[in-house]
Amino acid sequence: MGIQGKNYIGYSLSAEGERTFQSYIPSKDRFLPEDFRCATQSEVSRAMALAENACDEYSSVSASKRADFLIAITEEITALGDELLERAHLETGLAIARLQGERARTINQLTQFAELLREGSWIEASIDTALPDRTPVAKPDIRKMLVPIGPVIIFGSSNFPFTYSVAGVDSGPALAAGNPIIVKAHSAHPGVSDLTAQAVVKAAKRTAMPDGVFSMLYDDGFEVGTALVKHPASKAVGFTGSFKGGMALYKLAQEREEPIAVFAEMGSVNPIVILPGYLKSNAEEFGKTLAASVTLGAGQFCTNPGLVFVTESEGLGVFEDSYQQEIENTASATMLTAGICKNYNKLKQEVFEQANVSELAISEKLSVGENQAQASIARVSGKSFIANPKLHEEVFGPFSLLIVCEDTEELLEAVSHLKGQLTATLMAQDEEISTYPGIVRKLSKISGRFILNGVPTGVEVCPSMHHGGPFPATADARFTSVGRHSILRFVRPQSYQGWPNSLLPNELKDSNPLGIYRLINNVLTRNQV
Numbered sequence: 001m002g003i004q005g006k007n008y009i010g011y012s013l014s015a016e017g018e019r020t021f022q023s024y025i026p027s028k029d030r031f032l033p034e035d036f037r038c039a040t041q042s043e044v045s046r047a048m049a050l051a052e053n054a055c056d057e058y059s060s061v062s063a064s065k066r067a068d069f070l071i072a073i074t075e076e077i078t079a080l081g082d083e084l085l086e087r088a089h090l091e092t093g094l095a096i097a098r099l100q101g102e103r104a105r106t107i108n109q110l111t112q113f114a115e116l117l118r119e120g121s122w123i124e125a126s127i128d129t130a131l132p133d134r135t136p137v138a139k140p141d142i143r144k145m146l147v148p149i150g151p152v153i154i155f156g157s158s159n160f161p162f163t164y165s166v167a168g169v170d171s172g173p174a175l176a177a178g179n180p181i182i183v184k185a186h187s188a189h190p191g192v193s194d195l196t197a198q199a200v201v202k203a204a205k206r207t208a209m210p211d212g213v214f215s216m217l218y219d220d221g222f223e224v225g226t227a228l229v230k231h232p233a234s235k236a237v238g239f240t241g242s243f244k245g246g247m248a249l250y251k252l253a254q255e256r257e258e259p260i261a262v263f264a265e266m267g268s269v270n271p272i273v274i275l276p277g278y279l280k281s282n283a284e285e286f287g288k289t290l291a292a293s294v295t296l297g298a299g300q301f302c303t304n305p306g307l308v309f310v311t312e313s314e315g316l317g318v319f320e321d322s323y324q325q326e327i328e329n330t331a332s333a334t335m336l337t338a339g340i341c342k343n344y345n346k347l348k349q350e351v352f353e354q355a356n357v358s359e360l361a362i363s364e365k366l367s368v369g370e371n372q373a374q375a376s377i378a379r380v381s382g383k384s385f386i387a388n389p390k391l392h393e394e395v396f397g398p399f400s401l402l403i404v405c406e407d408t409e410e411l412l413e414a415v416s417h418l419k420g421q422l423t424a425t426l427m428a429q430d431e432e433i434s435t436y437p438g439i440v441r442k443l444s445k446i447s448g449r450f451i452l453n454g455v456p457t458g459v460e461v462c463p464s465m466h467h468g469g470p471f472p473a474t475a476d477a478r479f480t481s482v483g484r485h486s487i488l489r490f491v492r493p494q495s496y497q498g499w500p501n502s503l504l505p506n507e508l509k510d511s512n513p514l515g516i517y518r519l520i521n522n523v524l525t526r527n528q529v
Helices: 041-060 063-079 081-092 096-119 171-177 190-206 223-230 243-254 276-299 316-328 338-352 382-387 408-415 430-435 437-446 484-490
Strands: 007-009 012-014 126-128 142-148 152-155 181-184 214-217 236-240 261-265 272-274 307-311 358-362 376-381 399-405 421-427 447-452 491-497 518-520 523-525
Touching: 007 041, 041 142, 041 181, 041 214, 041 223, 063 081, 063 096, 063 171, 063 190, 081 096, 081 190, 096 171, 096 484, 152 171, 152 223, 171 181, 171 236, 171 484, 181 223, 190 214, 223 243, 236 243, 236 484, 243 261, 272 276, 276 307, 276 316, 276 399, 276 421, 276 430, 307 316, 307 408, 316 358, 316 376, 316 399, 338 376, 338 399, 376 382, 382 399, 382 408, 399 408, 408 437, 421 437, 430 437, 437 447, 484 491
Parallel strands: 126 518, 152 181, 152 236, 181 214, 236 261, 272 307, 272 421, 307 399, 376 399, 421 447
Antiparallel strands: 007 012, 007 214, 126 142, 142 491, 358 376, 518 523
16 A cells, blocks of 8 residues: 555544654655655544544453454564565664564564463453351452553654554553554654554454554654643553653643553663672673673663673773773664754763763774764763762663772662663672672662673563663553563453343353453462352
8 A cells, every 4th residue: 555644543544734744764864755744633533532432342352352453463564574674774774684673573572462362361350259148247249350441542662663663562462451542653763653554454454343443643743642642531651762751741641630641661771780700700701792782773772781880890901991892893873863863972972071981982983874873982980970960861872881980889889879770780790699789689679670690682572571660760660561461551450249140241250251260269260160
């Protein structure tokens, strides 16, 4: 069908507004010819009304049929073939190989949610049968399960055109849970969003999902996103982006007559602490490993390590030399947008201008193309880091700050000034873990994922992955945006008391027609009541 450039309101295309924008090619500093039509307030209202009308029908669709819908989305995305990859390469500057991996991860995520739906225990069915003869008060029959919350607003992210966008880590679990979704496409990759939206709509039609289960709207500003969050039919928001953007949405959501949850991932500096024993034994090798992690994807992952803490100890010089050489030999890379590149250079320069900050390394290999980011490493003492909150902030891009502390006591003090993070990493010999319990405890308390002897880049999609963290890394540290438990963001508990068996949802009926695990009178079982 080709790129349409129009808003997807359920099964219909709409182009009421006059304001348009175009796709930008960051590597060439020019625009692609298609126009994308910004949604109007009327189109926002229509999309929300359609989603609200679809709620009852879609929430009643069986889990197995919702699973079929998710699998159909993966098939339609796959059917787009190289067209999707090539468009993503143009709009983001990301390498085709990286995009192939990200597309595979997107398909894997949706497949895992389909499997979750078919298995069924995610709804946490709980049954406490009646005890009418209990004294002094009879016990009623009470049953509980998780149910959909209603229309979910999803904001596509700039740095992941597949996995955090139209059919990504927010859309998949929201649809799996039984909620219609309205996606605000990211203006950095509108063509990719358009093609993916077509795949979702085709899949919805193929599997006979209700009109309004999916809509996608364009805007290159903030009006559409604001209107979606403020609309009374909206019940939750999924967002990945900057702290400023996430907090703006959170404020809007809390100012509503009915406040709603905003599940915002808002950035992280992902500190790495290298203890003396580990540094002595692994100085050269880890310098290379760290440089690769800092520069991966032009530093545009939310898990790139932005702060590295070491002590004045044996092996430091070897480590710095290795780290420096790797960074200097790393080619510059195209950043996602001109704005991101400009902001990276601005924030990086601000760090270098701070007192007692020196340059450790900067990439000397310049690639051909526009919006190139040079990998850079700065160095500062632990004392100066502690005294300057500016140095604690994220620089989004291939940049990291090495903090050299006098000893482990100063290192602990420096780490104690950090706020919540998606990840924290400890590089340590086994015996060092028990030698420095204060450092271990502090890193554990500020992180959602605590890593030992590894790097934070690379987020495995599995049930045990927690991709979230204490504020300000995310708006709510209790939830993850990756893995099966991310579905818990888009459901709420519902208890049924005294209902006849014939009128209960299948998940709670005595006969257990779905064959799922349930907690029956405090015993986890697949048995009938």
